Structure formats: structure tokens, C-alpha cells
Amino acid sequence: MVLPAVVGLLAPVLAACGGSGGGSDDKAIVVGTTDRFSVSKEVPAPLDPAYAYDAGAWNVLRQTLQTLMALPRGGGDPVPEAARRCGFTDTGDERYACTLRSGLAFANGDPVTAADVKYSVERVLRIKADGGPSGLLSNIDVVETQGDSKVVFHLKTPDATFPYKLATPAAGIVEPSHYPANRLRTGFEVDGSGPYRLRAQAVKGTLVKAVFTKNPHYTGDLHPKSDRVELRSFPEDPDAMGRALEKGDIDLMARTLSPEQIKKYTEDPGGSVNLVESPGLEIRYLAFDTDAPPVENKAVRQAMAQIVDRGALASRVYGSTAEPLYSLVPATITGHTNAFFNTYGNPSPAKARDILKKAGVSTPVKLTLHYTTDHYGHATEKEFETLRQQLDSSGLFRADIVGTPWNQYRAQQLKGRYAVYGLGWFPDFPDADNFIAPFLDKDNFLASPYANRTIRDELIPQSRREADRLNASNSLTRIQDIVADDVPVLPLWQGKQYVAARDDIQGAEWALDTSSNLQLWELSRGVSD
Missing domain, CATH: 3.10.105.10 (Dipeptide-binding Protein; Domain 3)
Structure with missing residues (x-):
């Protein structure tokens, strides 16, 4: 099934000169965010895909969990990711089948099978966390596996938007040995088959740094351009994040720039910081x-x-x-x-x-x-x-x-x-x-x-x-x-939406997709003009 591209979502506009060249070096690209990631009695499992349902958490999960489908680089209809092919197999849009890529593996090297996909999706529906993303998958009636490589979703009612839902972290494929079937996984650990592995650094229950390293077992259509990317949190303080960018302590900041920062980088495009604006x-x-x-x-x-x-x-x-x-x-x-x-x-x-x-x-x-x-x-x-x-x-x-x-x-x-x-x-x-x-x-x-x-x-x-x-x-x-x-x-x-990046960072115009999702795999360090 083909859904039309969103009208009016054009390619991002780069304000100021960016660098030239490409590739990456051993120095991590550091991305700043004002999102806060905390574990508490009220929020016990901020990075469990059965619980997480906010943009900040999903921006972590999209780097680490693989989904059957994914949104393409510039927006548009979902395309296969962990799957080799997917599509409706009936005329009523109530049966959707996916065949997995060969060679899929979790970050520890264990193979990813159709049974893992079934487990992951059914776990979200079974736990049904308050305020969680289970509603996105609630139209699924039965998940069927056919061998190790094919999974079939039988829907309760027709849903032409279902491929989009399979592209969200709610349908992220998790490693069953690390995710209990009937309860949430607390803390900041994530185990999946996505392009990056996560190492979280937390202080008193608050994540201060998420370190992403390239997953050597990843098989998919995303092509990480850097071996290491760090996400640093500046909760409640976009000004501190901006100072860190200008000093070179971080390389890029996205969510959330203040109106004053956007005005500053728009009106004064000189210096070492570029501003990317997009719808x-x-x-x-x-x-x-x-x-x-x-x-x-x-x-x-x-x-x-x-x-x-x-x-x-x-x-x-x-x-x-x-x-x-x-x-x-x-x-x-x-x-x-x-x-x-x-x-x-x-x-x-x-x-x-x-x-x-x-x-x-x-x-x-x-x-x-x-x-x-x-x-x-x-x-x-x-x-x-x-x-x-x-x-x-x-x-x-x-x-x-x-x-x-x-x-x-x-x-x-x-x-x-x-x-x-x-x-x-x-x-x-x-x-x-x-x-x-x-x-x-x-x-x-x-x-x-x-x-x-x-x-x-x-x-x-x-x-x-x-x-x-x-x-x-x-x-x-x-x-x-x-x-x-x-x-x-x-x-x-x-x-x-806006991204501000130092002028030696390549791919800043692709750092956010049309739904404001971080695409850290697009970033690399080049040579400034």
C-alpha cells in the first residue's frame, strides 16, 4: 500500500555556511538536548518501549531498537528496515505480512527471529502501561509467525496507516532475555538490534549522558556515519546548552532551542555555528x-x-x-x-x-x-x-x-x-x-x-x-x-523545528526528520569552510 507524501514538508534550509567533506574521526560527536531523563516512582521505566511515549525517550530508542519499517531520510512512506519486505496480503487491509532480512542480530550477536518480533509487540499490548504507546498497536488482533523469518499481523479493522505504526519505537524489537514478558524493565538500559548500542551515565537517577557506539552486528538500511555519538542533557537550561555549543563542548543542539537563540543565530549567521530551519x-x-x-x-x-x-x-x-x-x-x-x-x-x-x-x-x-x-x-x-x-x-x-x-x-x-x-x-x-x-x-x-x-x-x-x-x-x-x-x-x-550545529558537523540538515525524530546516524565530522 502506498500512502502519499506529506504536502509542504520540504527539505531543511541551512542558514549560514556549513563545512565540506565527510567521514568521521575518533572524537565523538556530542549532541545537546534539554530533555530530562529521570527514573522515579512515577516514571520507573523511561526507556522501555512498552512505557516510553515522549519525544525525548523515543529519540534514544530510535538509535538502539530496530523496527520492521522506518521513515525514509527525507520523509514519505515507510520503507522496510529490519524487514526485507512488508505489505498487505489481502484486499481489506487487515492482514499485514513482513519477511525479515537475513543475518539480523541483536547487539550481542544473537539472531533476531520472527518470534522476537512477536514477543516484542505482544509484550507492549500485554503490559499496556498507563500513558504508554500500546494504543498505537491496539488494532492488532493476532501476531502469527511462519518459520523464523516471517511475521503476519492480523488486524481487527482495516488500517492503511499500520506501516507507519510499525516504524515507531512502540514496535521496536527487543531482546526477550532482557525484557520481562509481564513487567517493565526499569532504569536506562536498552538492548536491541539498531544501528547503535547504548551506554547510559546517570547521577542520582537522572541520565546526564547517553553514549551511542556503532553496533557491529547491525543489519539494515541505516548507515551510521560516526562510530560514536553522545547525547548530553541540559534540562531546563537552553542557555547553558548554547554556551556549550559556542565553546565547542558540544557539536550540535536540537530540542529545544529557545526563541532567543533562534533569533540570535538567524540574525547573526557568522561565526562557527549554523542554524538549520525546517517545517x-x-x-x-x-x-x-x-x-x-x-x-x-x-x-x-x-x-x-x-x-x-x-x-x-x-x-x-x-x-x-x-x-x-x-x-x-x-x-x-x-x-x-x-x-x-x-x-x-x-x-x-x-x-x-x-x-x-x-x-x-x-x-x-x-x-x-x-x-x-x-x-x-x-x-x-x-x-x-x-x-x-x-x-x-x-x-x-x-x-x-x-x-x-x-x-x-x-x-x-x-x-x-x-x-x-x-x-x-x-x-x-x-x-x-x-x-x-x-x-x-x-x-x-x-x-x-x-x-x-x-x-x-x-x-x-x-x-x-x-x-x-x-x-x-x-x-x-x-x-x-x-x-x-x-x-x-x-x-x-x-x-x-531547528538545529544549531558547529560548522564542521556534516548531516545537520538531516539530524531531524519531518516528525522531529533525531537521526544521529546521519551526523559526521568534516572540514569547516
């Missing part, structure tokens, strides 16, 4: 516990949608690096509509007052907006202060904001402790389904009590039947219209 699929949104007061009343959520000025929010906090978003589905994805703008138009406190008055809601409505202090960059606090000001200035709301570290924040959100909370989303794969199902389907990422049967039982299955995603537009449009009316989530903005 992004990152979105930010407010979500609601639709059973919690005061937002259990749909009118309150609709009034918030009527008041929030996305354009002012994006420009004030993020400048040119973000654009207002009027749907869960980003503007560059096939099937996107401006559903929230079509429903509410321009921000209007007067219209919001009418909504609340018709519903009999007394004003001002008191509520608390929750955000995470250390997961999406330090600008998040300013973003939520701006949201609070917009709501309060209408006279219809009296809002407070509360920030919490990520390792506590996510656990509290899943327990239903927040009525209104902010989250971001980096897609698992570039298709509208992945901006809808994780929020609205059963066993969703938010653990949301919101359930719309038309969306779950009719429209999502309809959209998945269409291999040509343009033909899914009617179903996707109806979903987006329902979301705009019910407001279980309130989309805010869509961001671009």
Missing part, C-alpha cells in the same frame, strides 16, 4: 478533564476557545518560530481544516459572554492552568502567563497558573489531578490519524474521559480504510468539526 509538525494545546469542574460544562471550554488569541500568543512568546493552529491536525498535513476558526472566528469576549450566559454559567469562572516547567522549554511559563492574561482580561475568567516538573506532571495528569493542562505533541508519524486517534480514540494518550462514539466507532475506522489519504478528508473534516464544537482539547500553535 515542523510539533503542536501545543490545552487539554481538559471533561468530567472535572468547572470545565465539565462544554460552554466553559467553548468560551475559552472564543477568547484565546492564538496569533498574539504565538508572536509574543515564540516570534516567527510558531504559527497559530486552528485544529489538532497541523496545516501541512493532508486532511487539515481550520475547524476552530471556522467555528469561532476572531477572538471575541462578547461572543464568549453570550456562550456562558446561554448556558447559565456564572462569571468570572475560576480555573487553574497547569503546565510543565522542564519539558518543552523555558518559554512555556511565558506562554501560560499570556494565556492567563487573555482569559482574565475578558472579565469572564479568573485564572491561576501552576508549573510542575515533568516527571511529576505527567503522572498527575494521568491520574486526573488537572482540570486544564497544557501539553505538546510530536507526531509518531506524519499522518492526520496520529493527531486524532492518540487524543480521541480508546486508550488514548491523555487518559481523557471524553468519548465521542461517532468519532471512535465510525469516523476513525472510516479514515483508516483509505490508503489514499485525500479520500479520508471527509471523515477527517467531520472529526475536526466535532472537536471544535465539543472542545475536549484546544489547539494553540504549530512550531517549526
Whole structure:
């Protein structure tokens, strides 16, 4: 089955001169990130593919775990990776078969078989970790093996997006002897058959450095250009990460540059640092516990949608690096509509007052907006202060904001402790389904009590039947219209993506794919101009 490439996701743009040449030397390429990786009671298994479901953790797993399918270098339809070939074997898109490459082996040299693939996938579904990625695989009914090299997935319902799901770490192939069948693997160890092996360095339960060394037993289509790459964490401090880059202590930084850093490297492209800008699929949104007061009343959520000025929010906090978003589905994805703008138009406190008055809601409505202090960059606090000001200035709301570290924040959100909370989303794969199902389907990422049967039982299955995603537009449009009316989530903005690298680093333009996934195997050290 062939799915169309995402419209508008063009090759990255390099701002400033890069180096020339290629190859690598014995010195590790060091990549900085503001992602925090911590083990705690709330987050016991940050790198177990049955548990991990955030961009930072997946960026580690993609280097170390092999998947049957993978997204190609510049985006587009998934292609075989651990598999030699894959495809639907029936006319109803309900049976998907893959034949493994010959010579596949884990990093310790043990062979990878179809039984290992079956074990890995069934383990994720069996454990079904709260807030984990099992929902991506929940449409699998039976996993069948035929000999050591063939695995067949029997699906409950047709799903043309299934190849994309097999390209995610949720379907990563793990070594069974290191991953218990019925419980999570705690800590920072990862054992797979991907292009790199991982050695983690942690201090007091927090990962400070992930060292990736080339896996000599790797067999696949990825071609690591460096023998050694290090990922260093600068949690909550993009400025420290930037200073390290400029001093040469690190070679590249990706997630997350601050708006000020992006502006600096854009306006002053000289020196030893290059900035790569490319279209992004990152979105930010407010979500609601639709059973919690005061937002259990749909009118309150609709009034918030009527008041929030996305354009002012994006420009004030993020400048040119973000654009207002009027749907869960980003503007560059096939099937996107401006559903929230079509429903509410321009921000209007007067219209919001009418909504609340018709519903009999007394004003001002008191509520608390929750955000995470250390997961999406330090600008998040300013973003939520701006949201609070917009709501309060209408006279219809009296809002407070509360920030919490990520390792506590996510656990509290899943327990239903927040009525209104902010989250971001980096897609698992570039298709509208992945901006809808994780929020609205059963066993969703938010653990949301919101359930719309038309969306779950009719429209999502309809959209998945269409291999040509343009033909899914009617179903996707109806979903987006329902979301705009019910407001279980309130989309805010869509961001671009950026990488800053020293000028002797080659492959920086490929360091992030269209879904903001790190591709460390693309990096090498060359000769600066």
C-alpha cells in the first residue's frame, strides 16, 4: 500500500555556511538536548518501549531498537528496515505480512527471529502501561509467525496507516532475555538490534549522558556515519546548552532551542555555528478533564476557545518560530481544516459572554492552568502567563497558573489531578490519524474521559480504510468539526523545528526528520569552510 507524501514538508534550509567533506574521526560527536531523563516512582521505566511515549525517550530508542519499517531520510512512506519486505496480503487491509532480512542480530550477536518480533509487540499490548504507546498497536488482533523469518499481523479493522505504526519505537524489537514478558524493565538500559548500542551515565537517577557506539552486528538500511555519538542533557537550561555549543563542548543542539537563540543565530549567521530551519509538525494545546469542574460544562471550554488569541500568543512568546493552529491536525498535513476558526472566528469576549450566559454559567469562572516547567522549554511559563492574561482580561475568567516538573506532571495528569493542562505533541508519524486517534480514540494518550462514539466507532475506522489519504478528508473534516464544537482539547500553535550545529558537523540538515525524530546516524565530522 502506498500512502502519499506529506504536502509542504520540504527539505531543511541551512542558514549560514556549513563545512565540506565527510567521514568521521575518533572524537565523538556530542549532541545537546534539554530533555530530562529521570527514573522515579512515577516514571520507573523511561526507556522501555512498552512505557516510553515522549519525544525525548523515543529519540534514544530510535538509535538502539530496530523496527520492521522506518521513515525514509527525507520523509514519505515507510520503507522496510529490519524487514526485507512488508505489505498487505489481502484486499481489506487487515492482514499485514513482513519477511525479515537475513543475518539480523541483536547487539550481542544473537539472531533476531520472527518470534522476537512477536514477543516484542505482544509484550507492549500485554503490559499496556498507563500513558504508554500500546494504543498505537491496539488494532492488532493476532501476531502469527511462519518459520523464523516471517511475521503476519492480523488486524481487527482495516488500517492503511499500520506501516507507519510499525516504524515507531512502540514496535521496536527487543531482546526477550532482557525484557520481562509481564513487567517493565526499569532504569536506562536498552538492548536491541539498531544501528547503535547504548551506554547510559546517570547521577542520582537522572541520565546526564547517553553514549551511542556503532553496533557491529547491525543489519539494515541505516548507515551510521560516526562510530560514536553522545547525547548530553541540559534540562531546563537552553542557555547553558548554547554556551556549550559556542565553546565547542558540544557539536550540535536540537530540542529545544529557545526563541532567543533562534533569533540570535538567524540574525547573526557568522561565526562557527549554523542554524538549520525546517517545517515542523510539533503542536501545543490545552487539554481538559471533561468530567472535572468547572470545565465539565462544554460552554466553559467553548468560551475559552472564543477568547484565546492564538496569533498574539504565538508572536509574543515564540516570534516567527510558531504559527497559530486552528485544529489538532497541523496545516501541512493532508486532511487539515481550520475547524476552530471556522467555528469561532476572531477572538471575541462578547461572543464568549453570550456562550456562558446561554448556558447559565456564572462569571468570572475560576480555573487553574497547569503546565510543565522542564519539558518543552523555558518559554512555556511565558506562554501560560499570556494565556492567563487573555482569559482574565475578558472579565469572564479568573485564572491561576501552576508549573510542575515533568516527571511529576505527567503522572498527575494521568491520574486526573488537572482540570486544564497544557501539553505538546510530536507526531509518531506524519499522518492526520496520529493527531486524532492518540487524543480521541480508546486508550488514548491523555487518559481523557471524553468519548465521542461517532468519532471512535465510525469516523476513525472510516479514515483508516483509505490508503489514499485525500479520500479520508471527509471523515477527517467531520472529526475536526466535532472537536471544535465539543472542545475536549484546544489547539494553540504549530512550531517549526531547528538545529544549531558547529560548522564542521556534516548531516545537520538531516539530524531531524519531518516528525522531529533525531537521526544521529546521519551526523559526521568534516572540514569547516
